[in-house]
Amino acid sequence: MPIFLQRCFLKKKKNLTFLLLQIPQWCAEFCLSVQFRHGMVVCTQIHSQQAVDLALRVADEMDVNVGHEVGYSIPLEKCCASETVLRFCTDNMLLREMMSDPLLERYGVVIVDQAHQRTVAADILLGLLKNITLLRPELRVVVMSAVEPTPKQLTHLSGSEVPVMRIETQGAGEVVYTSSGGNYFCSALRLVLEIHHSEEWGDVVVFLVTTQEIDLAHDILCHEGRSLPPHLGELVPIVMHPGQPGSLPETERARRVILTSSPNEDFFWAVRSIRFVIDAGLEKRWVFNPRIRANSAVIQPISAGQAESRKQLTGPDGKCFCLYPNDRQLPAEVRPHIVESDIASTVLFLKRMDISGMGHCHFIDRPDPEGLMQALEELDYLAALDNDGNLSEMGIIMSEFPLEPQMAKTVLASCEFDCVSEVVIIAAMLTVPSCFIDPPGELKAEANRSHMKFQHPEGDHFTLINIYKAFKQHQQDPYSNEEKWCQDFFLSHTALLMADALHAELTDTLKRIELPISVPAFGSRSNTLNVKTALLAGFFMQVARDVDGSGNYFILTNKHVAQIHPLSGYGAKSPKRGLPEWVLFHEHSFSEDNCLRTVTHITPEEFIQMTPQHFFHNLPPSESKDILQNLFHHAARRCREEKRPSQEERQQEQTSERCVLQ
Numbered sequence: 001m002p003i004f005l006q007r008c009f010l011k012k013k014k015n016l017t018f019l020l021l022q023i024p025q026w027c028a029e030f031c032l033s034v035q036f037r038h039g040m041v042v043c044t045q046i047h048s049q050q051a052v053d054l055a056l057r058v059a060d061e062m063d064v065n066v067g068h069e070v071g072y073s074i075p076l077e078k079c080c081a082s083e084t085v086l087r088f089c090t091d092n093m094l095l096r097e098m099m100s101d102p103l104l105e106r107y108g109v110v111i112v113d114q115a116h117q118r119t120v121a122a123d124i125l126l127g128l129l130k131n132i133t134l135l136r137p138e139l140r141v142v143v144m145s146a147v148e149p150t151p152k153q154l155t156h157l158s159g160s161e162v163p164v165m166r167i168e169t170q171g172a173g174e175v176v177y178t179s180s181g182g183n184y185f186c187s188a189l190r191l192v193l194e195i196h197h198s199e200e201w202g203d204v205v206v207f208l209v210t211t212q213e214i215d216l217a218h219d220i221l222c223h224e225g226r227s228l229p230p231h232l233g234e235l236v237p238i239v240m241h242p243g244q245p246g247s248l249p250e251t252e253r254a255r256r257v258i259l260t261s262s263p264n265e266d267f268f269w270a271v272r273s274i275r276f277v278i279d280a281g282l283e284k285r286w287v288f289n290p291r292i293r294a295n296s297a298v299i300q301p302i303s304a305g306q307a308e309s310r311k312q313l314t315g316p317d318g319k320c321f322c323l324y325p326n327d328r329q330l331p332a333e334v335r336p337h338i339v340e341s342d343i344a345s346t347v348l349f350l351k352r353m354d355i356s357g358m359g360h361c362h363f364i365d366r367p368d369p370e371g372l373m374q375a376l377e378e379l380d381y382l383a384a385l386d387n388d389g390n391l392s393e394m395g396i397i398m399s400e401f402p403l404e405p406q407m408a409k410t411v412l413a414s415c416e417f418d419c420v421s422e423v424v425i426i427a428a429m430l431t432v433p434s435c436f437i438d439p440p441g442e443l444k445a446e447a448n449r450s451h452m453k454f455q456h457p458e459g460d461h462f463t464l465i466n467i468y469k470a471f472k473q474h475q476q477d478p479y480s481n482e483e484k485w486c487q488d489f490f491l492s493h494t495a496l497l498m499a500d501a502l503h504a505e506l507t508d509t510l511k512r513i514e515l516p517i518s519v520p521a522f523g524s525r526s527n528t529l530n531v532k533t534a535l536l537a538g539f540f541m542q543v544a545r546d547v548d549g550s551g552n553y554f555i556l557t558n559k560h561v562a563q564i565h566p567l568s569g570y571g572a573k574s575p576k577r578g579l580p581e582w583v584l585f586h587e588h589s590f591s592e593d594n595c596l597r598t599v600t601h602i603t604p605e606e607f608i609q610m611t612p613q614h615f616f617h618n619l620p621p622s623e624s625k626d627i628l629q630n631l632f633h634h635a636a637r638r639c640r641e642e643k644r645p646s647q648e649e650r651q652q653e654q655t656s657e658r659c660v661l662q
Contacts, residue, residue, distance in 0.1 A: 202275025459600025
């Protein structure tokens, strides 16, 4: 047993029950054996739902109630108590906990699962744990990986040979390589139907690439399933998007076809009914470009480790169809997210941890230097850093919020401009997944009409306030069915519940740090202006101008031209509505459709009022910048004139001076 309690990597194969249910319990028994002298056990997961599911299953095995000896904590939900000895949580939650407990003194064992996914949070956690283990040699760290760890990972925590324990199985079943001729989507659906006609027992997992492919495959299989002979049984396609794993519905005499994409491989280790895997061998990754401050979608081959994990899902009696040739050279390992992500939030967190200089955090792979400089520059523009590069008072308060730095700055600005109630709603709605449901086919037009009923003339940010307030009104009405209301208006009930929970958390944070919360004033002209001003305080880097009056918006920071997304209140679904010249936007989906999402009309005067001068001067030259420059000079001249004393005032000053001299 002690080998599990030292710093080790575990090669995870088929038996998820053994790994994820037994090992945390063994660690808890170890802590119990020393009477929890060094603390309790925490086990991190990437996805919230996995943390909850594991806590429920472990509590059941230990014959205790979840929330007592075994618990979990995930964003917006906490189910644990003072007597909790084994807690499951997301890696992000453990990082936030380190802001108040930097040495994790509550814990004797830290289990980091799914390390092979190389998420930003997991890599930062492992980097900080290296420092902690030097200061707390009694702390035990267990790292679990589904693929063979690299030498760099093995030597990371201790700098020497790390004990490794591998859990081997009988291996994968039959593997069939087949060329899809470039059309893996059609090949995958054809294989699903062929498997179903073979009448062999077992569920199917299909690894596609994009969410659009997953949704389209679901619709096609639903349509095809209606014409299948009854004796074959029902074909039940199930959509499982990355980051949103949930429980699979139980079915009788039916074959489940689970449609998913990377990085969802880990979720299926516990699904024993899987017998067939269809693997496109590709994945979609978002790569942040610091020069244009936008993410680009990149389709690339999966790693050799991912391919092997997918083959193992079938067990020894199943079959994996690889829709690529056997001789294809796959990357040896997953590319770490920290080298291709926007790390502004990460840098803010590390600064909060009093890490001066990135060399003090022991990264397995260091962030991209250009991305790091961009992150530091953004925090400087947001006044989160002082002249020495350390966190300013503003930055310290910003780090208290579970928000991106720009949104955190917006919330703080709302305290100054007396519009906290409205801005907190916007922050919550934009942080959780989109509440808009965009159905395919004939329902799309009906959904657009439903969404237009909430449109606000000032822009999409205000539309989100309308939606949230309408949802709360129906939620508080005892005679209203809020879930049916969401369904009728093509809104996501789950997303709105998440927004409501985050709204409550943000409000509690404001009260805890004793910041003022304004009385709601939504709808008044002054409140509208204040909300826009607060938004510009955080998002002045995301402003664009319609250069030709036809909807071609020039983005000031990177000189790219984009269009407003059709689902926006200013988009194609509202053709009678005029297009504003200047807009503030929340997101630029650069590589998908080159559209600006969540757009609100602003004026150039409002922009120059809230923009830091050093940011404005660093904008690349353009006609739009010249317009703003003229406005800036005009405003400065007017300000000087207002401050310049009149001739009568100058005479009074001279008289006063003479009197003083006498």
